Amino acid sequence: MTVNKSSWVWSAETKSASVKLVLVAMAECANEKTLTACPSIANLSDMTGMNRKTVISNLSKLVSMGLIEDTGDRAGMTSQIVVYRLLVTGDKRKP
DSSP states (O other), X not given: OOHHHHHHHHXXXXXXHHHHHHHHXXXXXXXXXXXXXXXXXHHHHHHHTOOHHXXXXXXXXXXXXXXXXXXXXXXXXXXXXXXXXEOTTSXXXXX
């Protein structure tokens, strides 16, 4: 995680520590240039120690808080993994 992403993640206002931890995990997986990340729910669960339902709930909270967005793209062999973008500036950015 670059310094810019790191400082943004730690300064982001989240409702709980578990939401922040999912954001930290997403930032760790994010591409440095596009700020997109597509970790699977299983990978996020492994990284955070949270169960699957908690990870999914926290991703939904991050989207509603405007910290990440669903790009509409899908990844993986079955094209089922959601590609998210970190909204580091708070603005929705187009790639």
